[in-house]
Amino acid sequence: MSQKFSLAKYLGIWYVLLFALMAVSLVMLVHWQMKKQALDNAESKAQMMLDRNLATHQYFSQQLKPNIFKWTEHFMDKDYFDPSWMSSTYAVREIDKIFHQLNKEPYFYKESAINSRSAETEADPHEKEFLSELQKDSGLNTKTEVRYFDGVPYLTVLERGETMEASCLRCHSNPDSAPQGLVGIYGPTRSFGRSVDEVVQAISIRIPLEAAYGKAENATLELSVLMLSFLFAGFAVLFLFTRKQIVNPLGKLTEMASLIAHEEKNLGITIPEPERPELRELAGAINLLSTTLKTSRDELEARVADRTAELSLSNERLEEEIAIRRETEAALAKSMEKFRQVFEQVPVGLNILELDETIVETNSQLCQLLGVEQSDIIGRKFSDVVNWADKLNKALPFDEILNGRISSLEEIRQIVGAQGNTRWVHLTLSPLVGDGGFAIYLIAMLKDIDEKVLQEQALKESETRNRLLIDHSPVGISIWDEGVVNYVNPLLLEILGYDDPHEILGRPTEDFFAPENRELITKWRQNLLSGEPSHKNHDLKGLKKNGELVDLSVWPTIISFSGKPAILTFIADRTEASALKAQLFQAQKMEAVGTLAGGVAHDFNNILQVITGYCELLMLNTPEGTKKRSDLEIIYQSAKKGADLVQRLLTFSRKTEVALRPCNLNNIVLNTQKLITRIIPKMISIDLKLADLVKNINADAGQIEQILLNLAINARDAMPKGGRLMIETRDVTLDERFSLTHPQINPGAYVMLSVVDTGKGMEKRVLERIFEPFFTTKKIGEGTGLGLAMVFGIVSAHSGHIFCESQPGRGTSFEIYIPIIEIPGNSELEHDVKILKDGSGTILVVDDEPSIIEFERRILTEAGYSVVIATSGAEALRLYSKERDRIDLVILDYVMPETSGIECLEQLQEINSEIKAIFASGHSIETLEDDMARLGVYGFIRKPFNTENFLRVVSEALRKNRIKNDGGC
Numbered sequence: 001m002s003q004k005f006s007l008a009k010y011l012g013i014w015y016v017l018l019f020a021l022m023a024v025s026l027v028m029l030v031h032w033q034m035k036k037q038a039l040d041n042a043e044s045k046a047q048m049m050l051d052r053n054l055a056t057h058q059y060f061s062q063q064l065k066p067n068i069f070k071w072t073e074h075f076m077d078k079d080y081f082d083p084s085w086m087s088s089t090y091a092v093r094e095i096d097k098i099f100h101q102l103n104k105e106p107y108f109y110k111e112s113a114i115n116s117r118s119a120e121t122e123a124d125p126h127e128k129e130f131l132s133e134l135q136k137d138s139g140l141n142t143k144t145e146v147r148y149f150d151g152v153p154y155l156t157v158l159e160r161g162e163t164m165e166a167s168c169l170r171c172h173s174n175p176d177s178a179p180q181g182l183v184g185i186y187g188p189t190r191s192f193g194r195s196v197d198e199v200v201q202a203i204s205i206r207i208p209l210e211a212a213y214g215k216a217e218n219a220t221l222e223l224s225v226l227m228l229s230f231l232f233a234g235f236a237v238l239f240l241f242t243r244k245q246i247v248n249p250l251g252k253l254t255e256m257a258s259l260i261a262h263e264e265k266n267l268g269i270t271i272p273e274p275e276r277p278e279l280r281e282l283a284g285a286i287n288l289l290s291t292t293l294k295t296s297r298d299e300l301e302a303r304v305a306d307r308t309a310e311l312s313l314s315n316e317r318l319e320e321e322i323a324i325r326r327e328t329e330a331a332l333a334k335s336m337e338k339f340r341q342v343f344e345q346v347p348v349g350l351n352i353l354e355l356d357e358t359i360v361e362t363n364s365q366l367c368q369l370l371g372v373e374q375s376d377i378i379g380r381k382f383s384d385v386v387n388w389a390d391k392l393n394k395a396l397p398f399d400e401i402l403n404g405r406i407s408s409l410e411e412i413r414q415i416v417g418a419q420g421n422t423r424w425v426h427l428t429l430s431p432l433v434g435d436g437g438f439a440i441y442l443i444a445m446l447k448d449i450d451e452k453v454l455q456e457q458a459l460k461e462s463e464t465r466n467r468l469l470i471d472h473s474p475v476g477i478s479i480w481d482e483g484v485v486n487y488v489n490p491l492l493l494e495i496l497g498y499d500d501p502h503e504i505l506g507r508p509t510e511d512f513f514a515p516e517n518r519e520l521i522t523k524w525r526q527n528l529l530s531g532e533p534s535h536k537n538h539d540l541k542g543l544k545k546n547g548e549l550v551d552l553s554v555w556p557t558i559i560s561f562s563g564k565p566a567i568l569t570f571i572a573d574r575t576e577a578s579a580l581k582a583q584l585f586q587a588q589k590m591e592a593v594g595t596l597a598g599g600v601a602h603d604f605n606n607i608l609q610v611i612t613g614y615c616e617l618l619m620l621n622t623p624e625g626t627k628k629r630s631d632l633e634i635i636y637q638s639a640k641k642g643a644d645l646v647q648r649l650l651t652f653s654r655k656t657e658v659a660l661r662p663c664n665l666n667n668i669v670l671n672t673q674k675l676i677t678r679i680i681p682k683m684i685s686i687d688l689k690l691a692d693l694v695k696n697i698n699a700d701a702g703q704i705e706q707i708l709l710n711l712a713i714n715a716r717d718a719m720p721k722g723g724r725l726m727i728e729t730r731d732v733t734l735d736e737r738f739s740l741t742h743p744q745i746n747p748g749a750y751v752m753l754s755v756v757d758t759g760k761g762m763e764k765r766v767l768e769r770i771f772e773p774f775f776t777t778k779k780i781g782e783g784t785g786l787g788l789a790m791v792f793g794i795v796s797a798h799s800g801h802i803f804c805e806s807q808p809g810r811g812t813s814f815e816i817y818i819p820i821i822e823i824p825g826n827s828e829l830e831h832d833v834k835i836l837k838d839g840s841g842t843i844l845v846v847d848d849e850p851s852i853i854e855f856e857r858r859i860l861t862e863a864g865y866s867v868v869i870a871t872s873g874a875e876a877l878r879l880y881s882k883e884r885d886r887i888d889l890v891i892l893d894y895v896m897p898e899t900s901g902i903e904c905l906e907q908l909q910e911i912n913s914e915i916k917a918i919f920a921s922g923h924s925i926e927t928l929e930d931d932m933a934r935l936g937v938y939g940f941i942r943k944p945f946n947t948e949n950f951l952r953v954v955s956e957a958l959r960k961n962r963i964k965n966d967g968g969c
Contacts, residue, residue, distance in 0.1 A: 011242055019235045023228050030227070031220040038212035042155040043144065046205045049109055050159055053092050053203070057162065060088035081171075081181030089162075089201070093120065108154075108206035111161060117186040127204050130158045134199045146209065153209040161201030164194045172200075249274040253283055260290045268294035349425075349446035352432075355439065357382045357398060369425070369448055371418035382444055389414035389422045401431055402439055412449070424453040476571035480509050480525065481561055495552070495573045497544040514541035514549055528558050529565055539574065551575050606849050606922070608944045611639040613855040616947045639944070660798070662696045662821060665704070665729050665751050672705045676712045676725075683722035684715075691730040695820040697751050703794045710791050711755040711814055718759025718812060728754040731820065745801045750817040762806040770804060839864035839951070841888035841958055846876040846904065847920070848896045856891065856950075863951055873899025877907055884912055889958055891941075894921035902931050909935065918957050920945075 065086060083090040089111050096109050112123035114131055123131060130143055143158040164172065171178050175188035194200055256271040270287040273280045343350060349366030351359055359377055367374050370385065377385045383395065390413070400406045408430035414422050426447040431439035470477055476492030478485055488504050496512055498504055509525070510518040517540045524538065542552040551574035559568045615636040622629045669690060680686060708727070715725050732752045739747050762770070771792040795802045798818050806812040843865050847853045850871065857867045868883065870876035873896060880887060890908065892901040899907075901919055908915050918939035919932065932940065938957040941950055 011247065012239065015235055015239050019231065022231060026227055026231065027220070027224045030223050031216070034216035034220045034223075035213065038209060038216045039146070039155060042207040042209060042212060043157070045107065046155065046157040046207050049107070049205055050157070050203060053096065053109065053111075056092050056095055057088045060091050079180035081179040081185065083182075083185065086171075089121065090118075093118070106208050108204075110204040111201055112204050113161075113191065113201045115190055117191040123202065123204075126156075127158065127202055131199065131202050134160055134202065147206075149206075153213060155207040155209055157203075157205040157207075159203040159205070160199060161203050162199075164196055164198040164200050166196055169194065169196070245275070246279070249279045253279065253286065257286050260286070260293075264297070266290075267297060347448070349448070351382060351444040351446075353382055353442040353444055355402060355442065357442070359385065360441075365448075366446060369417070369423065369446060370415070371421070386446070387416040389416050396429055398429075398442065401429060401442070412453075415446070423448060423450040425449060474572075476573070478569050478571065479559075479561055480567040480569065481564070482566075483525070484508055485512075486561070486566070492571055495544075495550065495571065496542060497546055497548070503545070512543055513552075514543055517541055524556065525567060528556055528567055542571075606852055606943065608639050612636060612944050612946065613852075613859070615639065617855075617858060660698050660700055663699045663701050663704070664696055665694055665699075665753060665818075666690045668699075668701050668704045669708065669727060669729060669753075671701075672708045675705070675709060679709070680712060680716050680725065681722070684719055685724050687724060687726045689726065689728040694729050694731055694751050695749070697798070697818045698821045699798050699818065703797075707753075707791050707794055707816070708755070710788065714788070715755070715757035715759060715812070718757055718761070723758040723811075726754070726756040728752075728756075732817070734817070742801070742803070745817065749820040750800075751820055753816040753818070754813065755816075756811065756813045758811045761808045761810050761812055763808055767804065767806050771802075839955065839958075842866040842868060842883075842886050843954065844868045844870065844876065844880060844887045844890045846870045846873065846890065846896075846901070847893040848872060849893075852893070859947055859950065860954070865954075872896065873901075873904035873907070876904055877911070880908055880915075881911060888916065889938075889954065890915060890917040891954070892917055892919055894919050902935070905935055905937070916957060918953060 065088075092111065110127075111121050112127040112131075113121055114123050114128060116122045126147075133143075134140055141160045145156055146153055147156045148154070162168075169177075171182055172191055172194040174192055175183050178192070191200075253271060253274075256269075259266045260269065268291055270290065271283045273283045343361075343363050346363070347365060349369045350361075350363045351366060352361040354360055359380055359382055362374060362377060364374070367377070370377070372385075397406060397409060401409065408428065411427045412424060413427050414424050416422055426445075426449050428443075428445040428447075430443050432441040432443050434440040470489050473489055473491060476495050477487075477489040478492055479487040484506055485504050485508075486506075488501050493499070493501060493504070496504070504512070510521055513521055520538070521540070537553050537555045540552050540554055542550040544550055553572045553574050555570040556567050557569075559566055561568075615632050619629060619632050619636070622632060669688065673686070673688065676686060712725060719725075730752055731749065733749050734742075734745060734747050736747055739745060770788050792802060795816055795818075800816055800818040802817075803815045804812065839860070843860055845853055845856050845860070845867060846869075847856070848871055853869045853871065857869055860867045866886075868879055868887065870879050876890070876892075880890070890905075892905055894901040896904070901921075905915075905917050908917070916938055917935075918941060919937055920941040920943060922943040931937075938960055939953045941953050
C-alpha cells in the first residue's frame with residue numbers, strides 16, 4: 001500500500017502554497033500601485049507645466065502684444081522686431097530657463113516645431129512623427145508614454161501646440177512681408193511658408209522617473225515586508241488553530257476507534273467528546289457503534305450458548321455428516337488448489353477463451369512464452385495477442401470448431417515474442433463443452449517445443465553430416481550383425497564391385513572374402529563378441545562380385561547395434577597402395593635414369609659445341625653456294641638437331657628450363673610425325689589434317705613433341721587391333737558462348753591441336769580421373785600413370801587448355817588450345833654466321849675440354865680480344881695471380897673436375913673481389929641462378945652456343961664493366 005499524507009501535513013502543504021501565492025500577488029500588486037502612483041505624480045507635474053506655459057502664451061498673445069501694438073503702431077517702424085515681447089514662444093522658453101534656475105527638480109520642456117527658427121525648439125524624429133499625426137488627426141491632442149534615454153526612464157508627454165492664425169502670417173508667411181528685423185535675426189528660410197490653421201508646434205515634456213521609481217521600489221519593499229509579516233502571522237495562527245481544533249482531536253478519535261476495532265476487550269468503551277460540535281457528533285457516533293457492538297456481541301454469545309446447548313443434543317447425528325462434508329470440502333479445496341497450481345505451473349501456455357476469441361484466463365507460462373504481462377492480454381482477442389512468424393499461416397478455424405465441423409486443431413507453428421524473438425510451439429485448440437452439449441469456452445494450449453525442434457534439426461543435420469561422412473568415407477564401412485552384413489557404405493560397394501547394397505545385405509560375411517580367409521574371419525569375429533582381444537587390423541583377400549580377388553585391410557571393433565553386440569568394420573583397398581609402391585619404385589628408377597641422362601647430356605653438349613663451333617668457323621671462310629658450304633650447313637644443322645635432342649634429355653631430367661619461343665605448330669607436327677611412325681604399328685593409319693597457314697604460338701617445341709608422343713602412345717594402346725589416328729591443326733576464335741560452357745578458358749584467338757583415335761574409349765568414371773598423377777587403367781608394370789598428367793602440366797605451362805571426350809566403343813578425342821601470338825614475318829630464321837671484329841681487352845678462358853678452349857680462343861682472337869687459357873681451376877688461379885692487372889674478364893665452365901666453376905670463382909674473388917666473370921654450361925640457368933646472384937656473375941652462356949650469341953654475351957659483360965669503372969649506373 002502506498003504511503004499517504006496525514007491531514008496535518010496535507011493542511012500544512014496547502015497553507016504554504018496559499019501563503020506563497022498570496023505573498024507573490026500582494027507584492028506584485030503593491031509594486032504596480034506604487035509605480036502607477038509615481039506615473040500619476042509625473043503626469044500631474046507635466047500638466048501643471050503645460051497649463052503654466054499655455055497661460056504664458058495666452059498672456060503674451062492676447063494681452064501683452066495687442067496692447068503694445070496699439071501704443072506703438074503710430075511711431076514703430078514696420079520692420080522692427082523684438083523677440084522678447086513679440087514672440088510668445090521665445091518668452092515662454094526664456095521664462096522656463098529662469099524657472100529651471102529657481103526650481104532644481106530635473107525635467108525637460110520644449111516647444112518643438114519643424115523648421116523652427118531656434119535650434120533649441122527643432123523637433124526630433126519622435127516629435128516630428130507626432131506633428132505629422134496631428135496634421136492627419138484633428139481629434140488628437142495628447143500622447144503620453146514612458147521612454148528610455150541613455151537607459152533612464154522618462155515620462156514623455158506630447159501636447160498639441162499653437163495653430164497658425166491670420167495675424168501670425170505677418171511673421172510666418174514669407175520673408176518679404178515679415179519684419180526685416182526678424183529676418184535679420186532668424187534668416188529668410190526658417191519658419192516661413194506657414195498657412196492658416198496649420199499646427200506648427202507641439203509641446204514636449206519629459207519628466208524623469210528614475211527617482212520616483214526608486215522611491216516606489218523602496219516603498220514597495222517596506223510595505224511588502226510589513227504586509228507579509230502580518231500575512232505570515234495570520235497563516236501561522238490559522239494553522240495552529242486548525243491543528244488544535246481539528247487535526248489533534250481527529251487523531252485522538254482515530255486512535256480510539258482503532259483500539260475499539262482491533263481489540264475485542266475494548267468494545268463498549270466511550271471516547272471523550274471534543275469541544276467542536278462537528279467532532280462531538282463523530283465521537284458520539286463512534287461511542288454508539290462501540291456500545292452497539294458490545295451489546296450485539298453479548299447477545300450473540302448468549303444465543304451461541306443457547307444454540308450450543310441445542311446443538312450438543314444433535315452433535316452425534318451431525319458428526320458423521322460434518323466429517324463427510326469436511327472431507328468433501330477439503331477434497332474440493334485441494335482439487336481447486338491443484339487445478340490452480342496445475343493451471344499456473346503446467347509447462348504449457350494455457351488460455352481460456354470466450355467464444356469470440358476473447359481471453360478470459362491465462363497462465364504465467366503463456367505470458368513468459370509471449371514475453372508479456374498477464375494484464376496486457378486479458379480481455380484481448382487471441383489472434384491479436386499471438387503473432388505467427390510465418391505470415392502465410394492461415395487464421396485459426398474457430399468457427400469450424402464451434403460448429404462441430406472439426407473436433408480440435410493440432411499444429412506446429414512458430415510464434416514471435418514481444419522482443420522479436422521466435423520460438424516453435426505445439427498449438428492445440430479445442431472446445432470446452434457444457435452440460436447441454438454446446439461449447440461454452442475454447443481452450444488454446446501453446447507448448448514450447450523450440451528446444452525439441454532445434455534438437456531435431458540438429459539431429460537431422462548431425463545425421464546428414466554422419467551420412468555424408470560415411471557415404472564419402474575414404475574407406476569402406478560395414479556392420480556385421482549375427483554373422484551377416486547389416487550395412488555397407490558406397491565405397492565398400494565399389495571396392496567389392498557391387499551396384500546395389502541389397503546384393504550384400506543379409507548375406508554371411510564370409511561370402512565376401514577368399515576361401516582361405518573365411519575360417520580366420522569366423523574365429524576373430526567370435527573372439528570379438530566374447531570379449532577376447534584381437535589384432536587391430538587384418539590383411540585379407542576380398543572376393544569381388546566378378547570373382548576377382550582384391551587386397552584388403554580390415555579394422556574390426558565391437559559396437560552396440562539395435563540393442564545387441566555387433567561388429568563395425570573399416571575396410572581399405574590395399575590394391576592401389578600396392579600399385580603406388582610399384583609406381584614409387586618406377587619413379588625412383590626414372591629419377592635415376594634422369595640423373596644419368598643429365599650427365600650424358602652434359603658430355604654431349606661439349607662434343608656438339610666443338611662440332612657446331614668449328615662448322616661456324618669453316619663457314620666464315622667458305623663462299624655461299626658452293627658444295628663445301630652446303631656440306632658444312634648440313635653438318636651444322638645435324639649438330640643443332642643433336643643439341644635439341646640433348647635439350648630434351650635435360651628437360652626430362654629437370655636440368656633445364658622450358659624454352660618458350662615463337663613456333664609454328666604445323667612444323668612441330670611434321671617433325672614429330674617421323675617419331676610417331678616408329679612407335680605406331682602399321683595396322684594403325686596416321687591421318688594429318690593441317691591447316692594451310694596457322695599462326696605462331698609461344699611454345700617449347702620439344703615439349704609439344706612430348707605431348708604428341710604421349711597421346712600417340714595412349715592411342716596405340718587403345719587400338720590393339722588397329723584403327724585410325726587423326727591429328728588436326730587449325731586457327732580458332734573462341735567466343736563468349738564457348739566460355740559459358742568452358743568457364744576456365746578466356747575468349748580469344750587460339751591454335752587448336754586435335755588428336756583423335758578410333759579405339760575402345762573410356763567410361764565416365766575413368767574419364768574424370770585421366771589427368772590425375774599415377775592414375776592408370778593399365779596393368780601393373782605397363783604404365784606409370786604419369787603420361788597424361790605430364791601432358792596436362794605441359795599444356796598449362798603454355799597457358800593452354802586441354803579437353804577430352806570419350807565413350808566406350810567410340811574412341812577418344814583430345815583438343816588442345818594454345819594462345820596465338822602475333823609475330824611479323826617468319827619466326828624460323830636462317831642461320832647467319834658472322835663475327836664482329838671490334839673487340840678489345842684480355843679474357844681468361846677456363847675449361848677442362850681442350851677442344852672447347854681452342855674453339856673459344858679462336859673466336860675471341862678473331863673478334864679482336866687477347867686470350868689467356870687454363871684447363872683447370874688450379875691453373876686459372878695461378879695465371880690470374882700473375883696477370884690480374886691485364887685480365888678484364890673470366891669465362892668459367894660450370895662443371896669441371898677437382899675444382900668446379902663456382903669454387904674457382906670464389907677463390908679468384910679472394911684474390912680480387914672486383915673480378916668480372918661469366919659462366920658457360922650445358923645445364924639450365926635455373927640451377928645456377930642463386931650462385932650467380934651471390935657471386936655477382938655478369939652473364940651466362942648455355943652450351944652449345946653459336947658464335948654470334950657467344951660474342952654478344954662477352955661484349956655485354958665487358959660493356960657493363962666499363963660503365964661501372966667509369967662511374968655509370
